[in-house]
Amino acid sequence: IVSVQLMATQAVITNDQKQTATQLMQTAIKSDLGMEIVTSLTTEIGPRLGGSEAEERARDWGVKLGESLGFDNARIEEFTMPFWDRGHLHISLSSPYQQELYGTALGGAAPTKEKINADVVYFRDIHALTEVKDNSLTGKIVFVDGDKMVKSQTGAGYGQANQRRRIGWQHAQRSGASALVVRSVGSDSHRFPHSGMMSKDGENWADIPVIAISNPDADHLRRLHNLGKPLAISLHSESKWKGEVSSGNVILDLIGSEKPEEIVLIGGHLDSWDLGTGAVDDGAGVAITTAAAALIAKLPKRPKRTIRVVMFGAEEVGLLGAFAYAKQHEANLHNHVLATESDFGAQTIWQLVSNVNPQATLLVDEIAKILSPLGIVRGGSDVVGGGPDIIPMAAKGVPTIRLNQNGRDYFDLHHTPDDTLDKIDPDELAQNIAAYAASIYLIADSDVDLKP
Amino acid sequence: IVSVQLMATQAVITNDQKQTATQLMQTAIKSDLGMEIVTSLTTEIGPRLGGSEAEERARDWGVKLGESLGFDNARIEEFTMPFWDRGHLHISLSSPYQQELYGTALGGAAPTKEKINADVVYFRDIHALTEVKDNSLTGKIVFVDGDKMVKSQTGAGYGQANQRRRIGWQHAQRSGASALVVRSVGSDSHRFPHSGMMSKDGENWADIPVIAISNPDADHLRRLHNLGKPLAISLHSESKWKGEVSSGNVILDLIGSEKPEEIVLIGGHLDSWDLGTGAVDDGAGVAITTAAAALIAKLPKRPKRTIRVVMFGAEEVGLLGAFAYAKQHEANLHNHVLATESDFGAQTIWQLVSNVNPQATLLVDEIAKILSPLGIVRGGSDVVGGGPDIIPMAAKGVPTIRLNQNGRDYFDLHHTPDDTLDKIDPDELAQNIAAYAASIYLIADSDVDLKP
Ligand SMILES: [Zn+2]
Ligand SMILES: [Zn+2]
Ligand SMILES: [Zn+2]
Ligand SMILES: [Zn+2]
Numbered sequence: 001i002v003s004v005q006l007m008a009t010q011a012v013i014t015n016d017q018k019q020t021a022t023q024l025m026q027t028a029i030k031s032d033l034g035m036e037i038v039t040s041l042t043t044e045i046g047p048r049l050g051g052s053e054a055e056e057r058a059r060d061w062g063v064k065l066g067e068s069l070g071f072d073n074a075r076i077e078e079f080t081m082p083f084w085d086r087g088h089l090h091i092s093l094s095s096p097y098q099q100e101l102y103g104t105a106l107g108g109a110a111p112t113k114e115k116i117n118a119d120v121v122y123f124r125d126i127h128a129l130t131e132v133k134d135n136s137l138t139g140k141i142v143f144v145d146g147d148k149m150v151k152s153q154t155g156a157g158y159g160q161a162n163q164r165r166r167i168g169w170q171h172a173q174r175s176g177a178s179a180l181v182v183r184s185v186g187s188d189s190h191r192f193p194h195s196g197m198m199s200k201d202g203e204n205w206a207d208i209p210v211i212a213i214s215n216p217d218a219d220h221l222r223r224l225h226n227l228g229k230p231l232a233i234s235l236h237s238e239s240k241w242k243g244e245v246s247s248g249n250v251i252l253d254l255i256g257s258e259k260p261e262e263i264v265l266i267g268g269h270l271d272s273w274d275l276g277t278g279a280v281d282d283g284a285g286v287a288i289t290t291a292a293a294a295l296i297a298k299l300p301k302r303p304k305r306t307i308r309v310v311m312f313g314a315e316e317v318g319l320l321g322a323f324a325y326a327k328q329h330e331a332n333l334h335n336h337v338l339a340t341e342s343d344f345g346a347q348t349i350w351q352l353v354s355n356v357n358p359q360a361t362l363l364v365d366e367i368a369k370i371l372s373p374l375g376i377v378r379g380g381s382d383v384v385g386g387g388p389d390i391i392p393m394a395a396k397g398v399p400t401i402r403l404n405q406n407g408r409d410y411f412d413l414h415h416t417p418d419d420t421l422d423k424i425d426p427d428e429l430a431q432n433i434a435a436y437a438a439s440i441y442l443i444a445d446s447d448v449d450l451k452p
Numbered sequence: 453i454v455s456v457q458l459m460a461t462q463a464v465i466t467n468d469q470k471q472t473a474t475q476l477m478q479t480a481i482k483s484d485l486g487m488e489i490v491t492s493l494t495t496e497i498g499p500r501l502g503g504s505e506a507e508e509r510a511r512d513w514g515v516k517l518g519e520s521l522g523f524d525n526a527r528i529e530e531f532t533m534p535f536w537d538r539g540h541l542h543i544s545l546s547s548p549y550q551q552e553l554y555g556t557a558l559g560g561a562a563p564t565k566e567k568i569n570a571d572v573v574y575f576r577d578i579h580a581l582t583e584v585k586d587n588s589l590t591g592k593i594v595f596v597d598g599d600k601m602v603k604s605q606t607g608a609g610y611g612q613a614n615q616r617r618r619i620g621w622q623h624a625q626r627s628g629a630s631a632l633v634v635r636s637v638g639s640d641s642h643r644f645p646h647s648g649m650m651s652k653d654g655e656n657w658a659d660i661p662v663i664a665i666s667n668p669d670a671d672h673l674r675r676l677h678n679l680g681k682p683l684a685i686s687l688h689s690e691s692k693w694k695g696e697v698s699s700g701n702v703i704l705d706l707i708g709s710e711k712p713e714e715i716v717l718i719g720g721h722l723d724s725w726d727l728g729t730g731a732v733d734d735g736a737g738v739a740i741t742t743a744a745a746a747l748i749a750k751l752p753k754r755p756k757r758t759i760r761v762v763m764f765g766a767e768e769v770g771l772l773g774a775f776a777y778a779k780q781h782e783a784n785l786h787n788h789v790l791a792t793e794s795d796f797g798a799q800t801i802w803q804l805v806s807n808v809n810p811q812a813t814l815l816v817d818e819i820a821k822i823l824s825p826l827g828i829v830r831g832g833s834d835v836v837g838g839g840p841d842i843i844p845m846a847a848k849g850v851p852t853i854r855l856n857q858n859g860r861d862y863f864d865l866h867h868t869p870d871d872t873l874d875k876i877d878p879d880e881l882a883q884n885i886a887a888y889a890a891s892i893y894l895i896a897d898s899d900v901d902l903k904p
Contacts, residue, residue, distance in 0.1 A: 043675045046551045054549060097506065099498045099729075102869060190642060191728070191869040216872040220729070223495045276643070277551075277672070417554060417643040420668040 012363045013370075017445055020299065021370050021438040028295055028434035035426045037065065038287035038346075042277040042421045050271040050314030050321075051083040051245040058270050062250035062286075062311045069294040071252035071309070078248040079324035081314050084108055086195075086274055087238025091181070091211055095119075095232035096224065102214045103181070104275060105239035106165060107197035107317055109210040112237050116141065116178050116209075120231035122221070126164040129171045138176035141233050144168050145222055148215050149187040155344065155407035161185045166199040169206040179209040179235055183218035188412035191216050195273045195415040197317055209237040247271075249321045250311035252290070254297050256444065258304035263332075264444045265308045265339040265398075266293065266436065269315030269389055276419030280410065284424060284432075285342035286311050292436035296444070303444035305337060312389040315343070316415075319388055326392035336398045338443055338450050341387025342432065345410040346424040349376055349403045349435045353383035356399040360450040364401060367439045374435055379404065399450035401443075403435050464815040465822075469897055472751065473822050473890040480747055480886035487878045489517065490739035490798075494729040494873045502723040502766030502773075503535040503697040510722050514702035514738075514763045521746040523704035523761070530700040531776035533766050536560055538647075538726055539690025543633070543663055547571075547684035548676065554666045555633070556727060557691035558617060559649035559769060561662040564689050568593065568630050568661075572683035574673070578616040581623045590628035593685050596620050597674055600667050601639040607796065607859035613637045618651040621658040631661040631687055635670035640864035643668050647725045647867040649769055661689040699723075701773045702763035704742070706749050708896065710756035715784075716896045717760045717791040717850075718745065718888065721767030721841055728871030732862065736876060736884075737794035738763050744888035748896070755896035757789060764841040767795070768867075771840055778844035788850045790895055790902050793839025794884065797862040798876040801828055801855045801887045805835035808851040812902040816853060819891045826887055831856065851902035853895075855887050 045061055048054040059076050066074030084107055091103040094117055118141045123129040125146045132142075144164050150157030162185045172180035184194035193212045198205070213221075224231055250270060256262060268285025272278020293309045312321035326333070338356070352371060354364040361381045368378035385391060386400030394400050413419045443450070465473075497513055500506040511528050518526030536559055543555040546569055570593045575581040577598045584594075598616050602609030614637045624632035636646035645664045650657070665673075676683055702722060708714060720737025724730020745761045764773035778785070790808070804823060806816040813833045820830035837843060838852030846852050865871045895902070 046549055097498055189874045191872060216874050219874060420643060422641045422668050422671060
């Protein structure tokens with residue numbers, strides 16, 4: 001067994017490759033390049049809502065950055081999209097007394113026609129709200145509470161918690177309510193609302209305003225409700241759809257030395273929610289993947305395959321850049337030998353998972369051993385999905401890996417005003433870059449086919 | 453030496469007293485009363501700016517609470533005060549691009565006459581600003597940066613950091629600037645501005661708007677400034693003085709069984725800044741001192757001296773309740789045998805300091821030994837000041853002690869929207885109540901005179 005294992009090892013990664021990967025990791029750990037990139041993006045561009053003028057500035061920034069780092073063919077691939085603008089919001093408790101609430105409109109929400117001041121009907125969670133009768137709450141404001149999102153390394157609590165954000169409006173609107181207020185989907189206890197997109201109902205977005213309030217504000221409403229106090233809320237929101245605009249993906253290539261047509265795709269998303277400056281979501285992912293590829297670009301010899309960094313546009317508002325990429329490159333997706341995205345913050349990577357064929361699984365196993373000194377373990381070899389923007393490609397058969405980050409604190413900051421540069425630990429960011437540089441180099445320089 | 457020490461001990465605290473104090477501590481640690489009080493205040497009253505209608509509701513709440521807990525003569529002592537109202541603020545970066553800033557008006561600031569949009573002149577710290585020339589910055593907005601407040605157990609960084617908040621406006625106004633923006637005085641890195649009062653210049657308050665922005669926002673402006681980007685800020689603020697209003701102190705007594713005329717005064721302040729709900733500043737202090745006295749009230753026999761709980765009004769806006777109390781009780785201050793206030797959050801007490809006469813210092817030494825199981829050490833015996841609201845009384849000769857709390861995290865929350873109930877740890881609050889109950893009981897039941 002030992003000798004078979006050894007032979008397999010020799011077959012998939014050469015000693016030279018291993019040595020180069022290890023040197024890349026050592027260089028990455030000492031490099032400031034990742035912090036420089038995310039500092040530049042968050043400082044010089046700031047918040048960059050999908051479809052906004054700021055996102056356009058970010059694309060120009062991305063192309064200039066790519067050129068300065070030695071990428072080939074730095075370019076923008078445009079697409080069009082509907083633009084949702086947050087506008088100004090004022091929300092306060094008006095009964096049992098006047099108090100400001102810390103809220104924000106959810107993505108896709110309609111504006112108030114005029115200022116609303118209405119009694120609140122309390123629902124303990126989304127399950128209770130789904131049982132509401134049609135037209136039973138005309139003119140009321142629905143508040144759907146829920147439990148604070150569970151913290152975990154994997155972010156496992158997110159899917160459950162964000163039901164109230166995604167589909168709550170459909171039930172509130174059915175009930176005839178004037179507006180919906182929801183407990184934010186976040187694991188923190190700070191006075192920040194968490195933004196995020198709602199789900200469409202077929203082709204329809206909400207006709208009512210939908211506002212997320214912070215966990216402490218939701219706690220406050222719950223306590224008042226439990227005391228039997230009559231709750232009322234005053235609300236004015238300008239959020240609305242504003243028609244078609246341009247967005248785009250930024251593409252940076254390192255053309256491969258032997259098989260330039262074969263593409264190993266990595267990336268993050270360039271847009272951010274507009275409350276913070278999009279440092280951990282997803283300036284970090286852009287910085288990690290761009291810096292990793294830039295370190296590979298400095299090697300004496302290019303890897304065999306092309307490494308492509310994609311800075312996806314308009315991810316937050318519905319993976320619009322990802323769908324545009326998959327469509328624009330549809331004819332060439334069979335040449336995408338692997339795709340993976342960094343979009344889960346800036347804390348350390350702890351696990352490598354994959355969804356590739358059995359022979360390539362052996363390659364990923366060997367890569368995991370090389371990453372081991374970074375504190376990374378091998379995870380499942382049948383884990384679908386290489387990140388949100390990879391979904392449309394993976395659905396069309398592109399193989400994926402994922403370098404799973406510790407997401408325990410990610411949902412403290414996610415989509416809040418508090419997602420700013422100071423939240424990134426440079427050492428943790430560098431560990432990410434080391435892992436990407438080594439693993440992407442090894443895949444790009446390999447002859448192994450990864451298709452399942 | 454041992455026998456002298458023992459004799460001294462026997463002289464100042466009897467075994468019965470020691471046993472009662474220890475029982476009080478054990479009861480306090482298990483009691484929910486403190487959490488119930490601060491939960492009720494923050495939930496049922498909410499934010500309560502000095503001089504507001506909400507602060508008036510808080511006084512009625514305080515009287516009802518005192519009556520329900522068995523205090524004697526629960527009453528309000530009114531005073532009048534000028535009312536400063538925060539009003540609505542909008543502040544954003546307008547160059548090099550549009551971005552919301554998270555700010556709040558500082559106490560005493562003037563409104564913008566109309567919306568301002570002006571170039572920013574950057575000062576690295578308050579020392580740089582104090583050297584500005586008169587009328588040299590007409591029409592500009594001054595931004596005074598500084599270092600993030602140093603975190604410490606004692607809160608030692610506060611005095612240094614809050615110079616920019618206190619006197620910055622005097623130099624900005626002198627320079628002819630249209631407005632002053634300052635880095636918040638806070639030790640956190642969250643996107644919350646810290647409010648707080650400015651200092652008067654003689655009898656004059658600022659004629660210009662003065663806005664504190666969060667630490668991450670200030671970091672952002674600093675980085676843009678260091679990149680040489682031209683900064684401009686757009687600003688509209690409604691904060692202003694609105695004339696004389698009523699406020700008051702709530703007084704709750706436990707009349708002493710042998711020397712009712714001798715008063716041991718404890719308390720906190722009932723008002724809060726209006727951004728949060730005043731949980732750690734100073735709902736906690738009100739809860740700690742009221743609960744401690746209420747536990748003493750349940751003893752089979754009242755202590756010899758009167759214990760008085762004062763919920764001071766309008767502390768944040770200039771110790772107005774404290775000055776009113778000292779004036780209204782001037783003729784009787786010689787009967788105030790001790791005064792102390794809890795106003796430094798809700799974390800555990802770690803030290804007992806005092807400013808009493810040498811014989812009474814021995815009493816405080818013995819009290820510290822009894823508190824030792826709570827994790828409290830004896831500190832200085834010549835430390836002036838029993839808390840902010842005690843200053844006017846202490847200046848007129850009233851002896852003081854102080855149960856020093858761990859303030860390491862206090863200035864993360866201090867005067868921000870994030871000062872809410874969820875920030876209080878019930879076990880830490882209970883430790884405070886235990887320490888107050890035991891020490892105040894021992895002083896109230898003592899015959900030792902404390903006057904320096
Ligand atoms: Zn993201
Ligand atoms: Zn996101
Ligand atoms: Zn205070
Ligand atoms: Zn305060």
